[in-house]
Amino acid sequence: MEGLRERLRRISAAWHQGVDDVFSTYPLSTPEGYGRFLQAHAQALFPLEEAFERAGIERLLPDWQTRRRRFALAADLEALGMPVPVPPALEIPTDDAWLWGAAYVMEGSRMGSRMLGKRMQEGDRAWSHGALGYLCHRLDEPLWPRFVKELDAQAGQLDEARVTEGVHYTFRLFNGAGSDNVASAAP
């Protein structure tokens, strides 16, 4: 039987394709292009992580402290000598269903990051090796399988329409951040 995570993956496939398309336009072969890519992620991730914390994300994810990535992302930008964005705060809903949906997108984004991070690690981009803390964040830990287990355990207790709203919001947030920074990332 299809679990909650599988349903979310199916429902959000087109939204995922959207962010994949937007972020794939950044030229990761240059420090400038990679820095712009990281800045775009920061525009969405910094305020969303902070809003999660204000909303009490640790009641959903007690291991949240190991999941947050904004400090690693800021350190990568500093290593590249790129300005660290200071995006405005986000007001988000605080109900569990919405937060689970938003967290699904945030945590799922680790997979694309992992793929890109490994590619950069294995490539000849030595300049990037001190700036992969975000893309390669806690690669050795089973953060995603653990998240999926917790998410699926919630199925039946959450209003799935509301979960989907959190999913959609978060994909839109990243899509918007990626689109805003991409013009200046062109080679």
Ligand code: HEM
């Ligand atoms: C260049 C950009 C990206 C690429 C190449 C990419 C690629 C991938 C890949 C390869 C997977 C694993 C699919 C699988 O094993 O079934 C994945 C999963 C996922 N990605 Fe991305 N991704 C990108 C950007 C993003 C962004 C920006 C977000 C959201 C902020 C995102 C959210 C997700 C989610 C939620 C999943 C989990 C789907 C699931 O299995 O339930 N991705 N991505």
